Amino acid sequence: MTMPRSSRLLAVLAAGAALLLPAATLAASKVRVGLMLPYTGTYAGLGNNITNGFKLFVEENGGKLGGSEVEYFTVDDESDPAKAPDNASKLIKRDKVDVLVGTVHSGVAMAMAKVARDNNSLLINPNAGAAELTGALCSPNHFRTSFTMWQSSHTMGKVAAAQGKKTAVTFTWGYAAGNEAVEAFKEGFEAAGGKVVKAMTLPFPQVEFQSYLTEIAALKPDMVFSFFSGGGARKYLADYAAAGLKAKIPLYGPGFLTEGVLDGSEAAQGVQTTLHYADGLDNAKDKAFRAAYLKAFKAEPDVFSVQGYDAAQLLAAGLAAVKGDTSKRKEMIAAMEGARLESPRGKMSLSKAHNPVNDIYLRKVEGKLNKMVNVAAPALADPARGCKM
């Protein structure tokens, strides 16, 4: 990762940050960070943005995390769960990393969590949203700096009901993330007086939506709640509009429906989504982050860059507390649990299950942006069902 012409700004930022972190002056031995993220395949872009976010924070702090020099070990996980146990144990057993950072794909993350638990390794998860990771599989060694589907989708249920919607059809890919989103939406929507009249699923990653759109038109609900992402989301938004449904039955979803797929076309305009990040946040940290990121990588950051950045922040908080001595795992974990992060997303802390507690924003698509409408749920924590810790 080269950073042409950005080093001067970074040096200034680093100097500022160094003043805030007293431990930074007491350089300890190198901390070995294992990045296990997708660098090829469908999720390559997400993996790169997470890595960029992570490294931006490290660079801002003079190449250090909590006072320790950083040494990276990188594995491309290819978003392939079949290879995941191998890749994780390669980093833990061969490269002997102090902390494992990853990943995007939930199935791969589940395997990583399993390997990390078996080897008592510290794991920071900068994206994968499977509820189980901070639910039944929660562990003191596992931290997440992203989200659960519940946080955005449960919020959307309440928002939609408050907007006067009475009946909803849900439509998603029938895989874990989709099912979690729909269940959470249903819970929030029905508790607020709404009714889900039909829940439809399409096998992942198919994109033949037409027959479902026909079904939606026949059912005539007040609204549709959908979760798709990437290519599927783009096609869905286009098909939904082309079927003439958009003007008649408004479309809602968790933020990933409109994340990274907006090209300014008419099809997505006005779609409302909920997420822990948005464009146009009124927060100085975010503005500084965006400027620094743009300068360093010549690209706009997104929610994934933020999650990577926060993963580095969280790790720094832990390392600072033990002065880089990762063998003091207990103290390190306690410091991470107690961290209060100034994230580009706003204030962020961690729940008991080690999942972020942060604001969930209602956003609306305007042009190529997911413009913030309001804070739909302040400082929201995932219920972490099944977590005994």
Added chain:
Amino acid sequence: MDLASLLIQLLNGVQYGLLLFLVASGLTLVFGIMGIINLAHGSFYMVGAYMAFVFASATGSLLAGVVLGIGLSVALGMLLEWTLFARLYQRDHLDQVLLTYGLILVLEELRSILVDNDVHGVPVPPMLAGSIPLTANLSYPVYRLFLSGVCLVIGGLMYLLIQRTRLGMMIRAGASNREMVQSLGLNIKLVYRLVFALGVALAAFAGMIAAPVSSVYPGMGTHVLIICLVVVVMGGIGSVRGALLAALLIGIVDTFGRVFLPQAAGVVVYLVMAAVLLWRPEGLFRSI
């Protein structure tokens, strides 16, 4: 469900089936005539879709992109036949499977290097961008109807090509008896090269015209390949008629499966394939 919805669903099924036919016909043709199992067929569909994206964004016109793409895919087909596939005719199917499997990996990585790993939309040409209102709150995109029309026209042209032309005669003769064709002094090598290029072009063309409704994304070839294999296996390997019938059947079964058996939507198609195989182990038709 009311009658109107049922009819629209039928339309959805037929439309999906016709597009499947367009992709699968190239696969079955190449197999029937040349005896080649081409697992990379789905990758040609992917290549077509990405060409549509790249050329349409460069020229601003999908039509220009398609014209350019067809030319390039014919050239690609000829090149691949000349360098790789021509060496496979005398080999067993294992070698064909391996080579085309390797080709999938190569094409997928080349796509990643030459274009990128992102998802892209391809805009519908303005002329075809509208929708026709069918019921109170459902409209049908004109482009989808256009797509079905194109598939029908291509299907008709293929029928004429195979049944009524000299090339078609050669193709039919080649399919049944390679030695005879050669003894008649026909250039079997040229026929094979043309047929293979036709197969590649059909897959790529399907990818190009489907791009505006399917968008282009990494891995799009794999899903298409597997569903096409189901079509070809059901229709009878090498049979274009069979491919048409099987593709329509799959399209309709898949569409109604989603509506009436949503829990089993992913599996229904394969169960139908199993039923057809039980009834006719060699597929619905045995000849071109």
Added chain:
Amino acid sequence: MALPGEPATRRPWAILAAGLALALFPLLDSPFYLELITKVMILAIFAMSLDLLVGITGLVSLGHAAYFGIGAYVLALRTPRYDPASFWTTLPLAVGLSALAAFLVGIFVVRVKSTYFIMATLAFAQMFYFLFHDTEFGRGSDGITMNFKPAAAIGDLQVFDFGNPRTTYFVALGALALVLGFLRFLLGSPFGRALRGIKANEQRMRSLGFRTYHYKLASFTLAGALAGLAGYLSALQYGYVNPELLSWHQSGNVLLMVILGGPGTFTGAALGAFGFALLQEVFQAATLRWQLLLGATIVLLVLFVPGGLASLRARFRAALVGGPRP
């Protein structure tokens, strides 16, 4: 040199030496490589099971990962949340259900021509993939994490402690040896000879009065059962299963292992598993674009080295002593 379909040249000392090396390897005390070799030995069992189809019976399956996956999922689905499953009951169940699935698919596919067979096995494997990926029953795309390794106790005696990676290593090694021995025995039996006859010329076998359909079905079922055994061991090793275990890339890769080592000898398939793992490591270390390298290597291998890497040795020898080229 060995003709295709003939039992490999008898080199018991080579196999013994390899076995001894594997048995002594844990003395090196390298947890990473211990785990890696365990994995590769399990893949070797998987590759040998496919070799029974490809190299012996002449059936090229592109859907063999389905049975591997079923074996793995049986352990995952039978492991309770708060208790270990029993090794003694889940292992036969995994092998049995994989065999059953292979038998049911085999009824459809073994009677068709080889081209058909390739496509149909792939399509059926995809059906199983969707079964685990998309239904409640299979628990979906994120896969299943097992909280406990299976318990292998007789009375109060803990026979295998799978919490210890060395135990898993030796169990995998033992299974590898047993499966190899069993398959080599099978190869020399009348059943094995009939399968080889079918590969060489099915028409002739039929006219000799062999009911080739039944032989092929038995071979397909047995291969499924052994793949299920490998899958079970894999789930046991990692404590985690995912639908990708059944994906067609896994089927393609195991086919590559068989080809790499040279089909028809079982030891070749096992060597192919080791070779493939090594190749993957080398390519991955060289570049992020390792799939491009792998793909190009496969294409070139097929074009210029028909018969696989295994034939290289014979070619090399032929070049040296001027013997017949393969």
